[in-house]
Amino acid sequence: SIFKNIAKEKNANLIYASTQKCYTSDLKGEYQKENINTVITAIKQLQKQGWAITENNIEQGLLETVANTQLLGRWQTLISNPKIICDTAHNEDGIKEVAKQISNSKYKQLHIVFGTVNDKNLDTILTHLPQDAKYYFCNANIVRAMNAEDLKQKAAKYQLKGRVFASVKKALKCAKDNANSADLIFVGGSTFVVAEVV
Numbered sequence: 036s037i038f039k040n041i042a043k044e045k046n047a048n049l050i051y052a053s054t055q056k057c058y059t060s061d062l063k064g065e066y067q068k069e070n071i072n073t074v075i076t077a078i079k080q081l082q083k084q085g086w087a088i089t090e091n092n093i094e095q096g097l098l099e100t101v102a103n104t105q106l107l108g109r110w111q112t113l114i115s116n117p118k119i120i121c122d123t124a125h126n127e128d129g130i131k132e133v134a135k136q137i138s139n140s141k142y143k144q145l146h147i148v149f150g151t152v153n154d155k156n157l158d159t160i161l162t163h164l165p166q167d168a169k170y171y172f173c174n175a176n177i178v179r180a181m182n183a184e185d186l187k188q189k190a191a192k193y194q195l196k197g198r199v200f201a202s203v204k205k206a207l208k209c210a211k212d213n214a215n216s217a218d219l220i221f222v223g224g225s226t227f228v229v230a231e232v233v
Contacts (some may be wrong), residue, residue: 064110142219170197175227
């Protein structure tokens with residue numbers, strides 16, 4: 036309704052992204068399909084306005100998104116053994132997508148290095164996180180970081196259990212020390228947490 040109202044107010048067309056053919060991107064994560072559909076829909080509108088964007092331009096652009104934009108931390112593999120993946124998802128929709136991606140991954144034990152900022156509605160986020168993981172609650176090195184001990188207490192209400200660490204670096208080191216080669220370590224909860232590991 037917000038988009039409809041603004042489109043009407045601006046006397047602009049409202050165009051919904053539609054499912055496109057399957058494109059490959061260097062940004063990983065199942066949720067990127069929706070983002071790609073939106074991008075292709077926008078490009079088609081630009082083409083209608085005379086922009087000379089070829090199919091090859093689109094394919095190459097999607098394959099080189101990281102190089103072209105310097106966008107990091109979107110279902111990004113940092114290390115392969117044990118597998119360490121990070122993602123900057125930090126709201127309910129993003130965390131739901133990450134949880135789905137984790138559930139589709141193969142691992143023996145899941146370790147989650149998790150921190151957030153203190154102005155988040157955690158109830159909508161914590162409910163979507165996997166309960167079978169070992170958690171490493173941490174503070175990003177910013178003023179807005181939620182205290183890791185407070186985060187641990189809030190997470191306990193959702194049966195998420197783990198230890199508290201004063202920094203992302205210490206939390207990740209402990210996760211690495213406790214993980215074997217068949218495990219998965221996920222780092223996330225905040226863009227600020229991910230920024231300290233990429």
